[in-house]
Amino acid sequence: MNNVQQQECVIQIDFVDRIGLGYEVFEVLKKHGINLLGMEATPNKGIMIKLSTPPEKITQMLMNEFRAIQGVTFVSLRNHLLYEKREHELKTILNSVNEGVIAVDVKGCITHINDVATQIMHCTRETVVGHDIGDYFQVRMPIQEIIRTGKPYHLKEVRFKRENSVIHYLTSGVPVLDEKGRIIGAVATVHDFKQVEALINKVGGQRRLTTFDDIIYQSRKMRRVVETAKTVAKGNSTILLRGESGTGKELFARAIHMESSRSQEPFIAINCSALPNTLLESELFGYEEGAFTGAAKGGRKGLFEQANGGTLFLDEIGEISLQVQVSLLRVLQEGTFRRVGGSYEIPVDVRIIAATHRNLEHLIQRGDFREDLYYRLNVIPICIPSLRERSEDIPLIVQHLVSKICTKLKRPEVCLTQESMQLLMEMPWPGNVRQLENVLERIINVMDIQAMNTDDALEWALLTANQSVEEQPVKGKTVLGWNLKEHALEKPQVKREKYNVHIKIPIPLSKKWPPLKLMVNEVEKQILLEVLEKYPTSRKAGKVLSVSSTTILNKMKGYGIEIKCDDEDK
Numbered sequence: 001m002n003n004v005q006q007q008e009c010v011i012q013i014d015f016v017d018r019i020g021l022g023y024e025v026f027e028v029l030k031k032h033g034i035n036l037l038g039m040e041a042t043p044n045k046g047i048m049i050k051l052s053t054p055p056e057k058i059t060q061m062l063m064n065e066f067r068a069i070q071g072v073t074f075v076s077l078r079n080h081l082l083y084e085k086r087e088h089e090l091k092t093i094l095n096s097v098n099e100g101v102i103a104v105d106v107k108g109c110i111t112h113i114n115d116v117a118t119q120i121m122h123c124t125r126e127t128v129v130g131h132d133i134g135d136y137f138q139v140r141m142p143i144q145e146i147i148r149t150g151k152p153y154h155l156k157e158v159r160f161k162r163e164n165s166v167i168h169y170l171t172s173g174v175p176v177l178d179e180k181g182r183i184i185g186a187v188a189t190v191h192d193f194k195q196v197e198a199l200i201n202k203v204g205g206q207r208r209l210t211t212f213d214d215i216i217y218q219s220r221k222m223r224r225v226v227e228t229a230k231t232v233a234k235g236n237s238t239i240l241l242r243g244e245s246g247t248g249k250e251l252f253a254r255a256i257h258m259e260s261s262r263s264q265e266p267f268i269a270i271n272c273s274a275l276p277n278t279l280l281e282s283e284l285f286g287y288e289e290g291a292f293t294g295a296a297k298g299g300r301k302g303l304f305e306q307a308n309g310g311t312l313f314l315d316e317i318g319e320i321s322l323q324v325q326v327s328l329l330r331v332l333q334e335g336t337f338r339r340v341g342g343s344y345e346i347p348v349d350v351r352i353i354a355a356t357h358r359n360l361e362h363l364i365q366r367g368d369f370r371e372d373l374y375y376r377l378n379v380i381p382i383c384i385p386s387l388r389e390r391s392e393d394i395p396l397i398v399q400h401l402v403s404k405i406c407t408k409l410k411r412p413e414v415c416l417t418q419e420s421m422q423l424l425m426e427m428p429w430p431g432n433v434r435q436l437e438n439v440l441e442r443i444i445n446v447m448d449i450q451a452m453n454t455d456d457a458l459e460w461a462l463l464t465a466n467q468s469v470e471e472q473p474v475k476g477k478t479v480l481g482w483n484l485k486e487h488a489l490e491k492p493q494v495k496r497e498k499y500n501v502h503i504k505i506p507i508p509l510s511k512k513w514p515p516l517k518l519m520v521n522e523v524e525k526q527i528l529l530e531v532l533e534k535y536p537t538s539r540k541a542g543k544v545l546s547v548s549s550t551t552i553l554n555k556m557k558g559y560g561i562e563i564k565c566d567d568e569d570k
């Protein structure tokens with residue numbers, strides 16, 4: 001109860017209804033020169049009057065005089081007028097909810113506003129109640145439309161600038177009708193846009209919470225990288241992740257965000273190479289209404305605003321144009337930016353994690369990357385080694401990926417033999433973990449379709465994946481390079497076609513052609529050598545080439561090929 005209320009008193013006068021009774025009550029007040037502050041009548045029941053508190057004696061005297069009026073049955077003191085009590089209850093209810101509530105009357109004047117709404121709208125109850133909502137905020141509000149059309153609305157985004165702040169909320173509204181269905185006002189709920197985003201982020205965007213536990217490794221090289229990343233995650237500095245495509249840069253960025261104090265705030269990722277540079281600028285910084293042809297009504301928030309308080313992951317940073325580099329540099333230096341077509345600065349608090357597989361130093365030399373931006377981004381560089389530099393991680397990663405893929409494809413878990421694993425460890429993996437994941441998925445899919453065993457499927461996946469790229473030497477062997485991105489899943493070819501081997505024989509062009517038989521023999525010898533390299537017994541090689549093991553043994557003898565491993569398993 002505040003001071004003003006303490007200086008007031010409310011008298012309730014109950015009566016049986018009689019014409020002229022109210023007049024007699026006023027006569028008593030007039031006789032004693034007492035001003036009426038308020039009054040509320042309940043038909044057939046009584047009236048309540050509110051007065052500036054007279055001295056105790058006078059109050060008692062007044063009450064006695066009211067009791068003496070004919071028809072008055074009971075006179076008592078009360079704390080509030082009835083409507084004040086209801087008003088107080090309503091205020092308590094409105095303030096107990098988590099959303100903002102605003103009500104207007106039929107003229108659009110604010111009748112109620114709860115505490116949450118005053119916070120969202122940056123105003124106070126006292127200054128705003130009784131004012132026309134449109135005039136007060138100097139924008140046309142959706143709630144005013146309800147008064148005009150009687151139509152409710154659902155989850156409209158409202159954003160406007162008032163004094164030095166931006167008011168941004170999501171609102172739904174309904175009309176208030178009287179018993180005859182006439183509009184007598186409207187009521188709207190308002191939700192702070194930032195909180196809505198945080199909520200979406202919590203239940204949606206971050207359902208896939210990635211932590212450092214999701215990074216699989218056992219190599220010392222990776223351990224060092226992960227330890228560094230964990231340490232720097234706690235701070236606020238900009239991080240530059242470097243490494244070949246598919247090494248896990250985004251995985252690291254997400255894990256760093258989750259390890260940081262910003263983990264409850266948004267993590268927003270964008271691949272800078274995926275958009276043309278003009279679009280990238282408006283995607284990053286948003287735009288104002290009318291900024292360009294096709295700009296959405298009311299403008300649009302950019303990723304910097306969406307990531308406010310959290311982390312923005314800029315993947316493929318080496319691909320951005322010099323123009324976007326300037327805008328990026330500005331926001332990194334000043335902590336503020338302007339929307340495209342905007343006239344005011346918007347402050348943001350965003351941690352940047354950038355990533356690239358490009359050599360930024362070369363780009364600087366070529367004039368394609370600003371040196372000042374490079375230093376702003378390269379505050380904490382973290383280099384993620386390629387998979388071939390840490391092949392000891394492959395078995396663990398394979399195990400992890402196989403179980404992930406089998407779950408995804410709803411297949412019983414499969415395992416690779418030692419030999420297959422060895423083969424995987426020797427591959428160059430230019431596409432790193434992503435490529436390994438793709439190959440494993442191909443294998444598991446093929447096993448499904450073709451009922452192959454794991455090793456056959458692996459062999460097939462490796463062979464069908466390597467048709468176009470140059471040869472790359474690995475550990476003394478020649479293993480064909482491959483580019484899975486270029487190859488969709490293909491059906492396995494018949495067995496003999498699986499060997500994508502290029503046989504070369506020297507043919508002396510200056511002289512006469514050698515006899516055909518000699519050249520054919522040379523080809524046969526090379527095929528034998530190639531197959532025996534992989535299938536070192538005559539039985540296995542015979543099976544592959546669809547001849548008997550004796551034929552293989554005879555031909556080996558004939559070509560002087562050394563028998564490394566005899567057919568003990570014959």
Ligand SMILES: Nc1ncnc2c1ncn2[C@@H]1O[C@H](COP(=O)(O)OP(=O)(O)OP(=O)(O)O)[C@@H](O)[C@H]1O
Pocket residue numbers: 214215216217243244245246247248249250251252315357397400433434437
């Ligand atoms: N150490 C790891 N453990 C488990 N999964 C990994 C690991 N490294 C990468 N991956 C997986 O490999 C895939 C590619 O990783 P990611 O997208 O993070 O790579 P990137 O370096 O950001 O690639 P790009 O440069 O092409 O964007 C993802 O599915 C990721 O989960």
